[in-house]
Amino acid sequence: MEEASDEKPTFFVAVHVGAGYHSPSNEKALRSAMKRACLSAASVLAKDSGRCLDAVAIAIQVLEDDPSTNAGRGSNLTEDGHVECDASIMDGESGAFGAVGAVPGIRNAIQIAALLAKDQMMGPFVLGLIPPRFLVGEGARLWAKSKGIVLQETIEEADKWLQTERTRAQWQKYKAMLDHVSEKTEVFAAGHSCNVQENAAISDAEASSGDIARENISGQLSMQNSVEEACIMDTVGVICVDSAGCVASGASSGGSAMKVSGRVGLAAMYGSGCWASLRGPFGSPFRVGSCATGAGEHLMKGFASRECCVSSSLSQAGPASACIKVLQSVVEDCDQQGFDRSAGILVVQADASVMGPGNVPKLKAVEIAAAYSSLSFGVGYFGSSMGRPKVNSSVKLKTKAIGFDLSSLVKSDSLSHAGSFACPESHMMLVDVGCGLNT
Numbered sequence: 001m002e003e004a005s006d007e008k009p010t011f012f013v014a015v016h017v018g019a020g021y022h023s024p025s026n027e028k029a030l031r032s033a034m035k036r037a038c039l040s041a042a043s044v045l046a047k048d049s050g051r052c053l054d055a056v057a058i059a060i061q062v063l064e065d066d067p068s069t070n071a072g073r074g075s076n077l078t079e080d081g082h083v084e085c086d087a088s089i090m091d092g093e094s095g096a097f098g099a100v101g102a103v104p105g106i107r108n109a110i111q112i113a114a115l116l117a118k119d120q121m122m123g124p125f126v127l128g129l130i131p132p133r134f135l136v137g138e139g140a141r142l143w144a145k146s147k148g149i150v151l152q153e154t155i156e157e158a159d160k161w162l163q164t165e166r167t168r169a170q171w172q173k174y175k176a177m178l179d180h181v182s183e184k185t186e187v188f189a190a191g192h193s194c195n196v197q198e199n200a201a202i203s204d205a206e207a208s209s210g211d212i213a214r215e216n217i218s219g220q221l222s223m224q225n226s227v228e229e230a231c232i233m234d235t236v237g238v239i240c241v242d243s244a245g246c247v248a249s250g251a252s253s254g255g256s257a258m259k260v261s262g263r264v265g266l267a268a269m270y271g272s273g274c275w276a277s278l279r280g281p282f283g284s285p286f287r288v289g290s291c292a293t294g295a296g297e298h299l300m301k302g303f304a305s306r307e308c309c310v311s312s313s314l315s316q317a318g319p320a321s322a323c324i325k326v327l328q329s330v331v332e333d334c335d336q337q338g339f340d341r342s343a344g345i346l347v348v349q350a351d352a353s354v355m356g357p358g359n360v361p362k363l364k365a366v367e368i369a370a371a372y373s374s375l376s377f378g379v380g381y382f383g384s385s386m387g388r389p390k391v392n393s394s395v396k397l398k399t400k401a402i403g404f405d406l407s408s409l410v411k412s413d414s415l416s417h418a419g420s421f422a423c424p425e426s427h428m429m430l431v432d433v434g435c436g437l438n439t
Helices: 002-006 024-045 052-065 109-121 137-146 153-161 167-188 197-219 296-302 304-312 319-337
Strands: 014-023 084-091 097-104 132-137 231-233 235-241 245-251 274-279 285-294 343-351 354-356 361-364 364-370 376-383 391-392 402-403 415-416 431-435
Touching: 014 024, 014 285, 014 364, 024 052, 024 235, 024 376, 024 391, 052 084, 052 109, 052 235, 052 245, 084 109, 084 402, 097 137, 097 364, 109 132, 109 137, 109 245, 167 391, 197 231, 235 274, 235 285, 235 343, 245 285, 274 304, 274 391, 285 296, 285 304, 296 319, 304 319, 304 343, 319 343, 319 361, 319 364, 364 376
Parallel strands: 097 132, 402 431
Antiparallel strands: 014 231, 014 235, 014 376, 084 097, 084 245, 235 245, 245 274, 274 285, 285 343, 343 364, 354 361, 364 431, 376 391, 402 415
């Protein structure tokens, strides 16, 4: 019994830096960001008192501070050239959820979301006032200030720090493209009384320009013309599991490029950007966390993260099958409406059935699954039995699986073929990992 109390806490961390296209020139920075995020979360979880929610928040802060990701510093700009961030976090044990949307002038939106979630855990305020779950815009910023979060004096000052040379140049490029399309539209409207042949020629030119603009702004840049330009879609996300099998997850995002000011995206929406739970829909123990990224409006419509977790609990096929099921429905929906189908889903399922001292659940093993319909999906993970974090942000056109023995960590990765569903003009990779945690 005394030996058991001396055991080091077991834990698992999984992170992602968005679905889209990660250019080779940006790969080193993204891999470094994911490794640092994993290690920062591990530093919290390795302590006996380390809380899962805090581990998720600190890992996402690392990703928000890194200018190579589309969250916090380096976020995409709105159509009027500013940064507005979304973030959410969820605790699987209590069900507490906190989120902010379209918040300006904030370096780390996840900080506010985490405070909102913690207030949920404390119960009703004085006089029975209900603590908020979701704050937006300037109100979220003012609430953060009242809670002691250190902010820069003005939104303009913070906005300047959040923007980078890369995001500003990207905004100027897209703005010029939109202005060009608008001019074509005005020419068409002014010349509507022209003959049929002239109208048809102008309409074709306008349609062609519009298609090109929409393709680039949505994130699917032409690989022939922009091989070196990274195009990261929407969200970063983190899922953590502690030694007792508690699960928490979170997401943060600068949103899509040239979004309308005030638009709240996937990363902030309940059940969509992230989800964590210790029980299945019928109350039986089932420890799982998920986060989603990509085609925001379509993933929001289907409550993507929650649906993945529920599907995993109801099926015997595991989290990989749940990822594919949800992603396939998103791809089909996007195809029907002619929208960009880029999306990625990350799921971690934990086994904590072994009871430790004091009849407390003890983390035994985890399974991680990731699926995407974009050109790439940057994913990293780290467990207490691993020597260092494993990360992957390269463009992968093949389906692979990395397997680990559940009783002890295998020194070398074994790669084997694993099934995937085929989507026209898209690439799908499935990673199905079983990672044993030494006990």
